[in-house]
Amino acid sequence: MRYSIAKALSLLIILSIWACGFSTEKRRPKRIQDTLEERVVKKVSEAEIINKTTQLGDSITQVVGAVFMSKISKEYARGGYEAAAKYCSMNAYPLTDSLADQYKVFLKRVSNKNRNPINTPSDIEKNILEAFEYSSERGDEIGANVQFIRPGDTILYNKPIKIPSKLCLNCHGTKNQISKEVQAILKKEYPNDKAINYEVGDLRGMWSLKFLKKEIVQKL
Ligand code: HEC
Numbered sequence: 001m002r003y004s005i006a007k008a009l010s011l012l013i014i015l016s017i018w019a020c021g022f023s024t025e026k027r028r029p030k031r032i033q034d035t036l037e038e039r040v041v042k043k044v045s046e047a048e049i050i051n052k053t054t055q056l057g058d059s060i061t062q063v064v065g066a067v068f069m070s071k072i073s074k075e076y077a078r079g080g081y082e083a084a085a086k087y088c089s090m091n092a093y094p095l096t097d098s099l100a101d102q103y104k105v106f107l108k109r110v111s112n113k114n115r116n117p118i119n120t121p122s123d124i125e126k127n128i129l130e131a132f133e134y135s136s137e138r139g140d141e142i143g144a145n146v147q148f149i150r151p152g153d154t155i156l157y158n159k160p161i162k163i164p165s166k167l168c169l170n171c172h173g174t175k176n177q178i179s180k181e182v183q184a185i186l187k188k189e190y191p192n193d194k195a196i197n198y199e200v201g202d203l204r205g206m207w208s209l210k211f212l213k214k215e216i217v218q219k220l
Pocket of ligand 1: 069072081085090091111113114119161162165170204205206
């Protein structure tokens with residue numbers, strides 16, 4: 001007797017859960033149904049993702065590069081290259097944070113001959129930089145390189161940074177081109193500085209931007 005009551009109860013519970021499941025499905029309001037449909041994963045190809053990342057990376061690095069140049073020139077006009085020195089650091093710009101917010105992009109520059117050791121390339125970046133160096137030595141035109149980091153949901157964008165003008169040589173040129181005052185600052189701030197003896201047109205390093213795949217897909 002006791003057994004059959006328990007059995008009947010559990011059957012009732014199972015039935016009601018089953019019934020509930022169906023009834024909520026049927027009664028789901030239209031608005032919620034719509035949002036669920038919107039959330040269906042967009043079907044986009046890897047080629048589309050790579051194109052979009054290249055586009056975004058190109059425009060971001062162009063803007064940041066131009067901001068760097070204009071800030072360094074302005075600070076130089078104000079107080080010489082000693083004053084300008086700190087503006088060649090990514091950390092000196094709130095722009096980097098706002099880009100990180102807006103595009104969820106992690107932005108840095110790396111170089112084998114770095115001034116600041118935090119700009120040392122990772123293993124994967126080292127390979128790309130080597131390929132850029134090879135092409136640069138041959139005098140080839142080099143564009144951006146975009147690749148998926150697997151496993152994971154990150155996309156890596158790299159673009160060569162060449163020395164565009166003599167302006168850079170005031171801090172990255174030979175001992176004769178860098179003033180004594182700037183040399184003193186560099187020696188104090190960057191005791192392991194390797195970023196000297198460059199000439200206009202040399203490969204200085206590369207941009208390295210990490211995007212989240214889902215952010216790129218959303219922008220397509
Ligand atoms: C007024 C001095 C000054 C000028 C001019 C200057 N730089 Fe720099 N550069 C620095 C300093 C200081 C650092 C180290 C920044 C840091 O701490 O991240 C640096 C770092 C860099 C880095 C990051 C890699 C590394 O060596 O750590 C790149 C790339 C770079 N500079 C490129 C350029 C280019 C290209 C120009 C010309 C458009 C230029 N710089 C002009 C002072 C300068």
